[in-house]
Amino acid sequence: MDDLYLVLGIEPDANPEMLQERFRFLAQAYHPDKFASPKQKLLAEEEFKKINNAYQVLSNPIKRADYDKQRKYSINYSNRNRSDTLKKAEEAARQRAQEELKRKAEEAARQRAREELKRKAEEAARQRAQEELKGKADQAAHQRVRAVSKSKIVAIHSFKSGTGKSFTTANLAAQVAQTGKRVGVVDVDFQSPGLGSYFGFDEKNSGKTMNDYLQGKATVGEIAFPVGNNGDGTKALSGNMWLFPASSRGVNIHLMTNQGVDFNRLNAGLQNIIIEFELDYLFIDTQSGLGEDSLLAVATSDILLIIFRPDSQDVQHAFATLSLAQALEVPSIFLVVNKALPKDDPSQIKKDIEADFNARVAGVLPLFLDMVDDARSYLFSFRYPDHEWSKGLRAVAEIISTAS
Ligand SMILES: Nc1ncnc2c1ncn2[C@@H]1O[C@H](COP(=O)(O)OP(=O)(O)OP(=O)(O)O)[C@@H](O)[C@H]1O
Ligand SMILES: [Mg+2]
Numbered sequence: 001m002d003d004l005y006l007v008l009g010i011e012p013d014a015n016p017e018m019l020q021e022r023f024r025f026l027a028q029a030y031h032p033d034k035f036a037s038p039k040q041k042l043l044a045e046e047e048f049k050k051i052n053n054a055y056q057v058l059s060n061p062i063k064r065a066d067y068d069k070q071r072k073y074s075i076n077y078s079n080r081n082r083s084d085t086l087k088k089a090e091e092a093a094r095q096r097a098q099e100e101l102k103r104k105a106e107e108a109a110r111q112r113a114r115e116e117l118k119r120k121a122e123e124a125a126r127q128r129a130q131e132e133l134k135g136k137a138d139q140a141a142h143q144r145v146r147a148v149s150k151s152k153i154v155a156i157h158s159f160k161s162g163t164g165k166s167f168t169t170a171n172l173a174a175q176v177a178q179t180g181k182r183v184g185v186v187d188v189d190f191q192s193p194g195l196g197s198y199f200g201f202d203e204k205n206s207g208k209t210m211n212d213y214l215q216g217k218a219t220v221g222e223i224a225f226p227v228g229n230n231g232d233g234t235k236a237l238s239g240n241m242w243l244f245p246a247s248s249r250g251v252n253i254h255l256m257t258n259q260g261v262d263f264n265r266l267n268a269g270l271q272n273i274i275i276e277f278e279l280d281y282l283f284i285d286t287q288s289g290l291g292e293d294s295l296l297a298v299a300t301s302d303i304l305l306i307i308f309r310p311d312s313q314d315v316q317h318a319f320a321t322l323s324l325a326q327a328l329e330v331p332s333i334f335l336v337v338n339k340a341l342p343k344d345d346p347s348q349i350k351k352d353i354e355a356d357f358n359a360r361v362a363g364v365l366p367l368f369l370d371m372v373d374d375a376r377s378y379l380f381s382f383r384y385p386d387h388e389w390s391k392g393l394r395a396v397a398e399i400i401s402t403a404s
Contacts, residue, residue: 004054004067012068016059023055130327137329140299151274154283154400155301157325159317161192161288163307164338168365168393170198171381172305173283174227174234175397177241181280184273185227186210186244188266188297189287190256193246197376200230201245209247211255213269214262220244220272232382242277263296270300281400290324298325303332303403305362305396309339310349315356322359332403334362336396341367346392363396365389 005012010022030048035041057063156169169185177183187195187210196203203209206225212218225245228238247253274282284301287294298304304325308318318335325333335357337349346364353361366388381390 002050002054003071004058007050007054008058012071019055019058023051023059026051027055133324133327136296136299137327140296140328140330151279152281152302152403153270153274153300154281154303154305155286155298156283156305156307157286157294157298157321158288158307159290159321160308160314163288163309163314164365165189165288165307166194166198166285167375167380168305168307168336168338168396169283169285170195171379171390171393172397172400173281174237174241174379175381175394176281176283176401177227177237179397179401181240181401182278183241183281183283184224184244184277184279185241185283185285186270186273187246187285188261188293189285190246190261190293191253191287193248193253194376195285196225196243196245196248198230198379199225199227199234199243200377201225201243203245203248206245209245209252210266210269211247211252214265220269221276224273224277230378232378234379234382242273244273261293261296263293266296267300290321295324295328298330299328301330303334303400304330305334305336305400307336307338310337310341310344310364315353319357322357334360334396334399334403336362337364339367340364362399363392365392365396 005014008019008022008026010018014022027048030044030051032041032044032048035044057067154172156165156172158165166187166189173183173185185195187193189195190211195201208218208223210223213220213223223244225243226238227241227243228235270282270284273279284297286297298321306318306321306325308314322333322335335353337346337353340346340349344364346366349364350361368387368389380387381393384390
């Protein structure tokens with residue numbers, strides 16, 4: 001029902017005179033006779049009725065008093081209702097906010113729990129890796145007690161391939177043999193065998209390899225390839241140097257890449273070689289990277305040479321290798337920089353790296369661009385003994401020979 005005071009457009013405390021005056025004004029203004037169109041007439045009639053009805057009530061003091069009472073109650077009631085609704089809305093909003101907070105707290109707790117779990121899993125994995133490393137170190141230490149106690153295993157490792165690992169291994173081993181020591185050199189880089197060519201080994205003619213030994217098809221004595229027939233004064237090596245090559249046949253490389261190396265058998269083979277050939281040194285050309293096979297070869301060595309080029313990424317990788325080798329407790333570790341550029345100052349490189357690594361640099365060998373022939377088919381340091389690279393290499397050989 002319309003508010004009668006609003007219908008007449010007066011305040012609720014308007015006196016009878018004001019009421020009457022207003023009514024007369026409105027009654028005149030809305031009188032239906034004043035409107036021409038039937039539609040307007042109808043609207044005016046409705047309005048006129050409302051105005052008339054409002055005036056009938058409000059002009060009668062008793063009816064007005066009754067109406068006022070009823071009006072007041074309905075206003076209070078709607079106010080009360082409004083405040084109830086307001087309260088409920090506020091309560092609901094509070095409730096929602098509380099639930100949101102609770103949800104967020106639960107989500108944060110869940111997140112924390114997840115992170116904690118992840119951290120613990122990572123920690124456990126690190127712990128396991130460390131324990132495994134420790135286990136390998138212990139095992140390697142045990143294996144280092146050589147049957148021929150004076151003999152030493154020298155492993156040559158590089159993180160990347162192509163750094164000159166095989167090239168350096170072949171030449172180093174030969175230089176040490178040149179001093180009269182009994183030397184073996186074994187290729188355990190089964191995925192990228194490359195040592196044989198330096199000594200004139202041809203698998204097609206010469207036959208057996210370390211792969212045959214690992215497959216139980218040959219003894220170490222049957223694999224040994226005597227060094228001394230590859231020109232350039234290598235004759236001097238005959239009788240005190242042997243190569244134990246790896247197979248370059250595709251099927252063998254595939255097999256070793258897929259199955260990995262039986263390390264116990266390989267280690268037994270290395271020990272047998274040392275014993276049978278009464279070696280002073282056994283050089284091993286390892287696989288690049290830090291996979292299981294190369295780490296185990298590193299772990300078994302008495303002397304480790306880490307070869308790398310003097311670029312920042314190689315240096316970083318060498319550092320990673322060094323810290324693993326230290327964790328494996330390899331007794332003597334040396335760094336060798338190969339392929340130093342002509343613009344590089346070798347003594348500065350040595351100084352910088354030794355300061356950064358806290359490890360000894362046994363040599364900084366230059367990159368050579370002046371050789372046109374295939375440097376893999378002979379011993380470079382024998383054919384070009386006066387080359388800077390050969391001189392640097394002999395210095396490394398000297399350090400190895402005197403390392404305890
Ligand atoms: N200082 C050098 N200057 C120029 N060429 C070099 C130098 N050292 C090695 N080389 C050449 O670099 C090539 C790669 O050397 P090598 O085969 O010894 O690498 P590697 O580290 O054994 O690689 P992989 O891991 O693939 O066996 C060879 O052709 C070698 O003659
Ligand atoms: Mg190689």
